[in-house]
Amino acid sequence: MSIILDQVTKHYGGVPVVNDVSLDIGDGEFFVLLGPSGSGKSTLLRAIAGLSGVDHGRIALHGRDVTHLTARKRGVGLVFQNYALFRHMTVADNIEFALRVRHVRGKLRRQRRKELLRLVALEGMDERLPAQLSGGQQQRVAVARALAHKPEVLLLDEPFGALDAKIRDELRRTIREVQRELGITTVLVTHDQEEAFAMADRIGIMNLGRLLEVGAPHDLYSRPATRFVATFLGAANLILARRTADGIQVCGTTIAAADRTPAANEHEVVAVVRPEEVELAPARAALTTNYLAGGVVEEVVFTGALERLRVRLDAAAHTPLLAHDGSDDNASELLQVTRTQHEQRGFAVTPGQNVAVGVRRVHVLPTPLSSFTACAASAQLAEALGREPLLVELAARMKTRITTRSEPKMGVAEALCESADFVGTTVIASQTDCAHRSEWLLRRGARDLLVLPAGATAPQRVLIHWMGEAARNATLAMSASVLRHVPAEAVYVGIFPGQAGGRGPHGMRELLDARSEAQAAHGLEMRTEMRFGEVAEELARRLAEAPGQMLIVGVTELTRFAERFRALLDGGHWPVLIVYRGAP
Amino acid sequence: MSFRQASVLPGFGLTFGFTTFFLSTMVLLPLAAMVLAAGSMHWSDFVHVVFSARALDSYRLSFGASFLAASINLVFGFIIAWTLVRYEFPGRKLIDALIDMPFALPTAVSGIALTTVFAQSGWIGRYLEPLGIKVAYTWLGVTLALTLISMPFAVRALQPALLEVQRDLEDAAETLGAGRFYVFRRIILPTVLPALLTGFSLSFARAVGEYGSVIFIAGNLPMKTEITPLLIVIHLEQFDYQGAAALGLVMLVMSFTVLFAINLLQAWGRRRHLQAASS
Numbered sequence: 092m093s094i095i096l097d098q099v100t101k102h103y104g105g106v107p108v109v110n111d112v113s114l115d116i117g118d119g120e121f122f123v124l125l126g127p128s129g130s131g132k133s134t135l136l137r138a139i140a141g142l143s144g145v146d147h148g149r150i151a152l153h154g155r156d157v158t159h160l161t162a163r164k165r166g167v168g169l170v171f172q173n174y175a176l177f178r179h180m181t182v183a184d185n186i187e188f189a190l191r192v193r194h195v196r197g198k199l200r201r202q203r204r205k206e207l208l209r210l211v212a213l214e215g216m217d218e219r220l221p222a223q224l225s226g227g228q229q230q231r232v233a234v235a236r237a238l239a240h241k242p243e244v245l246l247l248d249e250p251f252g253a254l255d256a257k258i259r260d261e262l263r264r265t266i267r268e269v270q271r272e273l274g275i276t277t278v279l280v281t282h283d284q285e286e287a288f289a290m291a292d293r294i295g296i297m298n299l300g301r302l303l304e305v306g307a308p309h310d311l312y313s314r315p316a317t318r319f320v321a322t323f324l325g326a327a328n329l330i331l332a333r334r335t336a337d338g339i340q341v342c343g344t345t346i347a348a349a350d351r352t353p354a355a356n357e358h359e360v361v362a363v364v365r366p367e368e369v370e371l372a373p374a375r376a377a378l379t380t381n382y383l384a385g386g387v388v389e390e391v392v393f394t395g396a397l398e399r400l401r402v403r404l405d406a407a408a409h410t411p412l413l414a415h416d417g418s419d420d421n422a423s424e425l426l427q428v429t430r431t432q433h434e435q436r437g438f439a440v441t442p443g444q445n446v447a448v449g450v451r452r453v454h455v456l457p458t459p460l461s462s463f464t465a466c467a468a469s470a471q472l473a474e475a476l477g478r479e480p481l482l483v484e485l486a487a488r489m490k491t492r493i494t495t496r497s498e499p500k501m502g503v504a505e506a507l508c509e510s511a512d513f514v515g516t517t518v519i520a521s522q523t524d525c526a527h528r529s530e531w532l533l534r535r536g537a538r539d540l541l542v543l544p545a546g547a548t549a550p551q552r553v554l555i556h557w558m559g560e561a562a563r564n565a566t567l568a569m570s571a572s573v574l575r576h577v578p579a580e581a582v583y584v585g586i587f588p589g590q591a592g593g594r595g596p597h598g599m600r601e602l603l604d605a606r607s608e609a610q611a612a613h614g615l616e617m618r619t620e621m622r623f624g625e626v627a628e629e630l631a632r633r634l635a636e637a638p639g640q641m642l643i644v645g646v647t648e649l650t651r652f653a654e655r656f657r658a659l660l661d662g663g664h665w666p667v668l669i670v671y672r673g674a675p
Numbered sequence: 676m677s678f679r680q681a682s683v684l685p686g687f688g689l690t691f692g693f694t695t696f697f698l699s700t701m702v703l704l705p706l707a708a709m710v711l712a713a714g715s716m717h718w719s720d721f722v723h724v725v726f727s728a729r730a731l732d733s734y735r736l737s738f739g740a741s742f743l744a745a746s747i748n749l750v751f752g753f754i755i756a757w758t759l760v761r762y763e764f765p766g767r768k769l770i771d772a773l774i775d776m777p778f779a780l781p782t783a784v785s786g787i788a789l790t791t792v793f794a795q796s797g798w799i800g801r802y803l804e805p806l807g808i809k810v811a812y813t814w815l816g817v818t819l820a821l822t823l824i825s826m827p828f829a830v831r832a833l834q835p836a837l838l839e840v841q842r843d844l845e846d847a848a849e850t851l852g853a854g855r856f857y858v859f860r861r862i863i864l865p866t867v868l869p870a871l872l873t874g875f876s877l878s879f880a881r882a883v884g885e886y887g888s889v890i891f892i893a894g895n896l897p898m899k900t901e902i903t904p905l906l907i908v909i910h911l912e913q914f915d916y917q918g919a920a921a922l923g924l925v926m927l928v929m930s931f932t933v934l935f936a937i938n939l940l941q942a943w944g945r946r947r948h949l950q951a952a953s954s
Contacts, residue, residue: 142846162849169850175843179865188861189851233847240852 092154093118093276094139094244098616099148100580101134105551107578108134110300111148111616116293119274121267123287126297127323132280135297136246139278141165153243168237172249174229176221182208182232183217189240207235210269227258234266238273245270247279251286263290284324288312296320299578304614316457316614317575318490321363328369328426329490331462331515332362332455339453342404346381346453358538359461359514361491363454366429370449371402372438380449388444389425398435401425402448458572459539459565459670462486462515463493466532470497476520481547481666488576493518502528513537516668520545526660530652533671539569540669547666550641554633555583555617557645558626562672563605564612566645569670571613573643581617583609586629631658634665643668706927712920724918725925729897730906736814737903738929741882744821745829748878749871752829759830760837774831777824782887789820790892812894817902820889821882828877836870869941876937883930 094116101109109131116122124132137143139150141162149158157165177185184191186207190200208214211231221229230250237245247266251259267290270277281287287294288308295305296319304311304320315321318329333340335357338347372378375385383404390401403425426448440446463486465477473495476482486493494514500506502524517537519528521544529540553574557566574581585602602619609615622629634640642659646652646669660667713721724730759771777785793800793810800810810816840863848858864871886904893900903926910919 137846140846140850142849162846163852163854165850166852167850169847171843171847173841173843175841175847177844177848177862188848188853192852192854192857236847236851 095151097149107300112302121277121292123291123294124280125287130297131300132297136280140169167244168242169246170233170237170250172252174233186236211235245275245277328364330362334360342384361456366427368451369428371446375447378449380451383448386448398430400428459568460572462491465518466496502531526653526656542667550579551639553579554642559647561647562645565672566670567609567613570643571615583617583619586622586626627659641666645670709920713924716917724921732898733903733906740818744882745875745879748826748829756830756833786888786891816892825878825881829874832874836867
């Protein structure tokens with residue numbers, strides 16, 4: 092491995108900008124770090140270059156631990172967005188800079204310079220000053236300069252950002268050719284997904300300081316694991332669907348899911364439908380694919396090769412459409428469709444036309460967090476709960492919706508609830524008899540329950556714990572899903588009965604197992620902590636230690652639940668997400 | 676070449692006319708009057724005044740101390756400007772404003788304040804005395820006063836130039852293997868050199884012309900701590916206008932020579948830059 096990052100973390104003012112990033116980049120690989128601005132990708136690149144230190148974790152280049160080495164000793168080449176050429180020096184002096192620093196003899200320097208100028212197609216420009224070159228040429232000089240000392244790793248920080256489209260294309264090609272010719276391990280940082288697709292062997296997508304997913308461009312596009320990646324890489328329609336024994340049920344139509352085996356029990360899932368996977372036809376019978384719903388074309392935009400449409404699905408279909416790309420709120424009611432010339436010739440549509448909508452392919456995200464249901468004793472209380480800042484923020488970040496549900500008899504023993512069918516994550520307000528209400532809801536079928544104190548804000552630290560191995564996988568999956576959407580650090584709290592030292596070695600082993608499973612199965616990087624005592628009490632004590640913490644706790648057993656969880660739930664100032672996976 | 680360029684201000688004719696008029700009435704005319712006054716002297720009188728031992732000593736002190744003050748400001752002005760440009764710290768704005776204090780203060784006040792602090796019984800002077808260092812009433816005091824009043828010029832000239840030195844440039848140099856000193860010498864210094872020269876010449880010009888703050892701390896011992904502007908005032912007080920004009924002329928010529936030399940140096944630097952570019 093050429094570059095190894097192990098739990099690299101960097102904070103600015105208490106907020107993690109790079110949050111527990113682990114990554115291996117192979118020899119000669121062209122790796123692209125893709126993410127919106129502020130996602131921490133540039134900070135990570137600077138950390139690899141040694142220009143900013145890390146607070147936690149290790150960085151190794153070619154098997155050498157460089158975590159504590161300064162930039163000048165790391166032997167990397169770095170190219171900046173604004174070129175950062177030395178303006179008082181000629182092109183030749185710029186390129187030879189690294190060689191002069193190393194006291195390379197004049198003849199060798201000239202030789203190397205000629206070689207590099209040929210490589211970036213700038214022969215004969217030796218004596219120009221940067222100011223006399225175009226932007227594209229300046230960036231070529233910057234690339235040549237970064238390669239002069241034969242670095243082991245080439246780092247490119249948005250190198251095309253300041254260039255216009257045509258020059259950008261040319262330079263991309265040049266850089267890719269140079270990279271192949273030299274076989275140098277390269278990391279490119281960009282916010283442009285098209286650029287990432289065009290250049291990368293593998294793409295790593297960052298958001299809120301976390302590295303969400305890593306994979307080949309095609310795999311990430313066709314099988315994203317997270318909402319963010321689904322919507323950030325190209326356009327996507329997110330639809331709330333149900334996973335049943337037969338397949339994926341969307342709007343009353345069941346589509347056989349191609350990519351995963353059916354789950355044991357029915358539950359709500361988030362489905363991704365790419366705009367190009369949607370088919371339009373004059374009538375249901377004319378569709379060659381699975382019928383989704385009827386709809387009305389609202390907008391048709393011709394963009395050359397493709398036609399972009401927005402289709403409003405029939406209200407009767409009751410389609411739980413979430414969002415395309417989060418860019419504007421109105422869009423969430425409209426299905427985004429793109430069609431090729433060929434499709435347009437087959438069936439021309441105009442705005443206002445009624446169409447039948449079909450889908451060729453549905454991809455289901457593995458996230459357990461589909462939607463939120465704010466649940467309270469009355470409709471008004473439920474509405475108010477649905478406006479809680481943390482809940483609104485979470486829903487917005489997850490591009491999902493909040494529905495409300497009133498349960499007038501919540502907590503009354505023997506009372507049945509209005510409907511035993513709990514969809515998504517149920518949310519209740521934190522209050523005095525909260526533990527009791529939680530038990531009531533869990534016993535009646537709620538599987539994921541968020542207990543929310545009034546005025547809670549996004550947590551800075553998420554504590555994770557599960558009681559009973561049956562809940563482990565679900566708790567980790569839930570934690571991973573939550574942590575993709577909040578810039579917080581994840582801490583697994585292992586709690587063992589009795590005093591410190593009693594079960595030391597065994598406990599340690601459990602912590603490490605938990606950590607490696609979170610990493611391997613859910614892509615979740617977390618720290619670990621060991622505590623001793625009674626579980627609920629210890630967790631409550633830990634939560635009280637600092638503000639801005641949240642707990643995700645896995646539960647398998649409801650016996651004496653209210654009693655056991657009173658300390659944790661009743662009037663606590665922290666949000667608690669209970670993941671209940673009882674034995675069936 | 677066309678002078679008819681679109682601009683917010685009225686056309687070239689008007690602005691150039693005003694520039695000439697303004698420079699003539701405010702600068703050239705008074706200077707010409709001074710030259711004429713000096714010119715009306717007899718040659719031997721002129722030589723007598725200008726090359727008297729007392730005058731020669733005053734030149735040495737005036738120009739020597741000014742040169743020293745400008746040099747000190749170059750170094751410390753650079754450090755102050757660097758600190759203000761590069762770092763965010765509480766009170767930065769306040770310090771930034773304090774830099775201009777010597778501009779706003781009547782120079783005599785600065786002189787009195789310095790004398791109070793550095794006199795033998797002053798706050799600092801009393802601790803320097805046992806070490807055998809006397810500041811007030813020596814050339815050291817003169818240099819100190821000149822440094823104080825000319826410092827804003829160096830800092831203000833350097834600040835914009837340092838803003839131009841992007842941190843990226845240093846980062847780039849560092850990844851290419853350059854150490855801190857190398858980066859300073861090969862990247863930062865060449866970039867800010869024109870500003871350094873400007874800062875130096877402004878500081879120097881201000882220091883040479885300074886009068887108010889120096890006379891308090893200098894003690895004004897003839898041949899020892901007497902600066903040329905003071906000598907001119909002494910001539911004036913004796914109603915020897917011609918003598919004063921003669922000394923003024925010498926100052927004018929010397930100051931002009933120094934500033935002109937610095938300008939040439941800057942122009943040479945620019946030309947060398949362009950030559951490297953065009954070859």
